[in-house]
Amino acid sequence: MFNPKPTSKVVYLTIILIISLPFLINSTATEQDSEEIDDLLALDEEEQESSPKPSSEAEVLTKAQRIVVELNNDNTQKAIDGNEYVFVLGYAPWDVRSAELMPRFAEAASVLKELESDVLMGKVDAERYPKVASSLGVKGYPTLLLFVNGSSLPYTGGFSSEEIVTWVRKKTGTPVIRINSIDEANDFLKKHSMFAVGLFEKFEGPDYGEFVKAATTDNEVQFVETCTSQIADVLFPDVKSISPVLGLVKSEPERYTLYEDAFEKDKILQFLNDNKFPLVTFLTEVNSVKVYASDKLQVYVFAEADEFQKLLEPFQNAARKFKSKIMFVFVDIKDDNLAKPFLTLFGLEDSEDTLVTAFDYKTGAKYLLESDPTLANIEEFGLGLLKGILPPFYKSQAIPDNKGADIITVVGKTFDDLVLSNSKNILLEIHTPWCLNCETTTKQVEKLAKHFKGLENLVFAKIDASVNEHPKLEVEDYPTLLFYPASNKSNPIKLPTKSSSKDLAILINKYLKEQAHDEQHVTKDEL
Ligand SMILES: *[C@@H]1O[C@H](CO)[C@@H](O)[C@H](O)[C@H]1NC(C)=O
Numbered sequence: 001m002f003n004p005k006p007t008s009k010v011v012y013l014t015i016i017l018i019i020s021l022p023f024l025i026n027s028t029a030t031e032q033d034s035e036e037i038d039d040l041l042a043l044d045e046e047e048q049e050s051s052p053k054p055s056s057e058a059e060v061l062t063k064a065q066r067i068v069v070e071l072n073n074d075n076t077q078k079a080i081d082g083n084e085y086v087f088v089l090g091y092a093p094w095d096v097r098s099a100e101l102m103p104r105f106a107e108a109a110s111v112l113k114e115l116e117s118d119v120l121m122g123k124v125d126a127e128r129y130p131k132v133a134s135s136l137g138v139k140g141y142p143t144l145l146l147f148v149n150g151s152s153l154p155y156t157g158g159f160s161s162e163e164i165v166t167w168v169r170k171k172t173g174t175p176v177i178r179i180n181s182i183d184e185a186n187d188f189l190k191k192h193s194m195f196a197v198g199l200f201e202k203f204e205g206p207d208y209g210e211f212v213k214a215a216t217t218d219n220e221v222q223f224v225e226t227c228t229s230q231i232a233d234v235l236f237p238d239v240k241s242i243s244p245v246l247g248l249v250k251s252e253p254e255r256y257t258l259y260e261d262a263f264e265k266d267k268i269l270q271f272l273n274d275n276k277f278p279l280v281t282f283l284t285e286v287n288s289v290k291v292y293a294s295d296k297l298q299v300y301v302f303a304e305a306d307e308f309q310k311l312l313e314p315f316q317n318a319a320r321k322f323k324s325k326i327m328f329v330f331v332d333i334k335d336d337n338l339a340k341p342f343l344t345l346f347g348l349e350d351s352e353d354t355l356v357t358a359f360d361y362k363t364g365a366k367y368l369l370e371s372d373p374t375l376a377n378i379e380e381f382g383l384g385l386l387k388g389i390l391p392p393f394y395k396s397q398a399i400p401d402n403k404g405a406d407i408i409t410v411v412g413k414t415f416d417d418l419v420l421s422n423s424k425n426i427l428l429e430i431h432t433p434w435c436l437n438c439e440t441t442t443k444q445v446e447k448l449a450k451h452f453k454g455l456e457n458l459v460f461a462k463i464d465a466s467v468n469e470h471p472k473l474e475v476e477d478y479p480t481l482l483f484y485p486a487s488n489k490s491n492p493i494k495l496p497t498k499s500s501s502k503d504l505a506i507l508i509n510k511y512l513k514e515q516a517h518d519e520q521h522v523t524k525d526e527l
């Protein structure tokens with residue numbers, strides 16, 4: 001991660017996703033893999049209905065999984081051609097993320113079936129049926145694709161079963177659930193924690209049209225509609241105006257948010273985008289993709305869960321102030337999968353103390369709050385982030401004692417003083433603990449340091465790039481050898497690391513001579 005250039009969001013996300021893959025292989029999913037459902041018509045509903053009541057969660061899943069058709073060489077084309085909507089999961093049996101998604105996909109299939117959805121749910125084992133997978137456009141694992149009259153649509157929803165159901169319904173012609181009675185409303189409340197509710201006099205007209213368009217375009221919020229204010233009152237209490245009314249309901253602490261703008265699709269979508277996350281989002285494996293995909297500035301708090309309870313209020317208050325501009329995220333510092341990849345970016349992976357950090361994914365900059373996380377300090381931090389005036393964070397080890405060293409150790413904090421502002425020529429070795437050829441180069445540099453020992457105007461130095469960063473140090477390969485001419489520190493010369501020590505010594509001599517020559521010039525000119 002030693003790349004002080006603006007690190008793109010993609011790089012962060014790749015690292016974070018790779019490191020944070022949950023290694024939970026669900027046994028039900030693997031059992032299911034060996035189960036054969038060859039024929040499309042093997043979906044025998046009668047058989048399912050007459051089977052005994054499932055007694056455990058595992059059985060419920062296995063039963064739900066039978067609603068998912070296994071696509072193979074024989075049935076795939078028929079399935080895609082013969083159905084208006086086919087929702088396909090492409091997976092590989094050995095892939096942990098596939099294994100994790102499968103039971104959720106199966107649960108979604110079971111809920112969709114209950115809701116009498118027209119979608120055929122299918123899965124394809126891409127290892128066993130590579131041709132089928134590639135013909136469907138499955139390129140990685142897991143892949144979710146919705147086929148609408150044979151054309152595929154990439155999946156853009158969340159990864160809990162509830163989110164899968166919501167998304168599929170949105171894209172298959174039932175973007176809004178109509179609630180017809182108070183009982184239905186209460187039932188709905190038991191199953192959904194976040195939704196948008198619309199109250200209309202009639203389910204027609206331009207306002208209603210925009211509401212439905214927003215419901216279809218949005219990818220994760222379930223929309224419901226009613227034309228009775230008593231029903232609306234159950235879902236969104238104290239609805240005062242007659243109609244139309246639109247409100248967003250989500251979990252604590254700001255459960256109800258009333259929409260107060262004109263009924264236009266884009267404005268409604270913007271309203272959802274600004275308000276759908278809680279004031280402080282608790283990062284989990286399930287919501288992480290959604291959180292990383294947010295285009296807002298982000299402040300992350302890393303703390304132990306107990307500790308965070310004390311901080312929750314100041315953070316909620318700060319979050320209220322920056323609502324719609326900055327997203328506040330809490331990460332349990334004990335959750336290695338989620339916390340470590342971030343903490344590593346700050347060189348603080350072993351920290352157990354509460355940390356407050358921020359990211360601007362547009363510039364790739366990262367920031368660390370260096371004072372106590374009080375409300376005032378958090379607000380100042382947020383304001384600085386918003387204005388783009390926070391000093392970016394660069395990793396650095398503690399300043400080492402270089403007394404008597406032939407090769408001085410440079411860290412992020414001393415790079416300016418020891419390299420850039422130093423009046424001498426510097427030969428800097430940039431290494432990391434994991435790089436393959438670093439050891440050879442380190443030995444060469446040690447030899448060279450001995451060889452040139454006593455030379456007043458040349459300093460040998462090294463820096464561990466895995467734990468030290470500096471905005472002026474842009475290196476992509478390790479090891480790298482840089483010669484910083486005394487007269488021109490902003491233009492270091494790269495030395496070949498594959499050369500022999502002798503060739504390196506010759507090169508260094510040449511650069512030193514050029515410098516001496518330059519200096520003579522200067523001296524002559526001055527005389
Ligand atoms: C799919 O095709 C059928 C038959 O042509 C058509 O009636 C239907 O509207 C199409 N569905 C979508 C979502 O375009």
Ligand SMILES: *[C@@H]1O[C@H](CO)[C@@H](O)[C@H](O)[C@H]1NC(C)=O
Nearest residue numbers: 485487488489490491492518
């Ligand atoms: C510094 O080095 C660069 C690139 O080698 C060169 O173009 C520039 O003229 C040098 N500047 C001075 C002051 O020597």
